[in-house]
């Protein structure tokens with residue numbers, strides 16, 4: 001059976017993340033992925049969750065509390081500042097959900113420059129066989145530019161160091177989201 005985009009994102013991360021890993025939710029949004037990462041790396045691991053909106057951080061905090069998760073640091077700041085906040089040297093994996101927070105201000109969106117800066121910062125410290133998952137929503141104003149920037153950057157990553165997968169349903173209407181997975185083949 002073909003997995004939908006979000007289920008496939010979690011399937012890939014579940015296979016590559018280990019208990020005790022450092023994991024990053026670069027765009028907490030409503031906290032769905034933050035909770036998943038928290039449960040996947042377990043109490044020996046640690047999750048850093050970023051979002052620029054207070055509303056997203058609060059929702060995520062609530063979700064974590066309801067589920068008794070105590071291994072997450074939530075940071076209300078841009079993910080491009082990851083190097084300022086995360087001092088550990090090896091990251092197990094990361095996920096981004098691009099676009100705007102559902103049912104919220106559609107003008108507060110992830111942007112090409114900061115998205116690529118965050119991806120670069122994570123790639124520098126990603127473990128061998130670690131993954132960055134990008135779930136790319138692009139139906140909103142500004143979405144196409146970001147999609148193009150991310151595709152251009154990721155498709156030019158050196159194939160000796162990274163494998164890059166695109167997972168996309170090609171007969172869907174309405175600019176349905178698709179997934180890019182970047183896997184580190186060896187640490188540079």
Ligand code: SAH
Nearest residue numbers: 027029051052078079099100101109110137
């Ligand atoms: N489009 C997805 C959800 C994306 S949520 C869906 O429909 O399910 C994207 C989140 O990224 C928002 O909560 C937004 O506040 C956050 N965000 C935007 N720019 C950011 C940045 N530079 N750093 C961290 N988070 C950011």
